[in-house]
Amino acid sequence: MTNKKELAVAALQNGTVIDHIPSSMLFNAVKILGIENIETHVTIGNNLESSKLGTKGIIKVADVFFPEATLNRIALIAPTAKVNIIRDFEVVEKRQVALPDTIVGIVKCGNPKCITNNEPMKTRFEVVDHDDVTIRCHYCGHTVTSKDVQII
Secondary structure (H helix, E strand, C coil), rough: CCCCCCCCCCCCEEEEEEEEEEHHHHHHHHHHHHHCCCCCCCCEEEEECCCCCCEEEEEEEEECCCCCHHHHHHHHHHCCEEEEEEECCCCEEEEECCCEEEEEEECCCCCCHHHCCCCCCCCCEEEEEEECCCECCCCCCCEEEEEEECCC
C-alpha cells in the first residue's frame, strides 16, 4: 500500500484550467464563468493545499476555451488566479489573469438607490485601484473592494 498525499484528477486532453483561486472565492469564479450549465466535463477542487495561498481552488473545464475578457473578469475576485490552456494533454499557454479597466454586468451595486438596482439595466464599474482591487459604480459613484463585491 502506498502513502500518497496527492489528489488524483484526470488530465485534460483539451480545455481550460484556472488555478490558484482563493478557496473563499472559488464559487464566485464558477458564477463569473457561467459554468453551472456546461455540458462537458467540469472538475472543481476546493480547499486544496497551496504554499502561496494556504488553501486554493481549481477549475478544469474540458473542451472549452473561454474568451480572454471572460477569464480576466476573475481577477476581480481572484487576482492570483492563473489560466492554463491545454491542447493534446500539453499546456500551450499559461498566464496570469489581468483585471480589465471596466466591469460590466457581473457585479451588483451595493447602493440600494442606484439606478441599476431599480431599473432593468446592466451594472458598470470602473476600476479605480488595480492593486487593491477597488471599483466604482459608473452611475452612482459607490465604491467597493474585491472582498465585498457581490457577483450577480
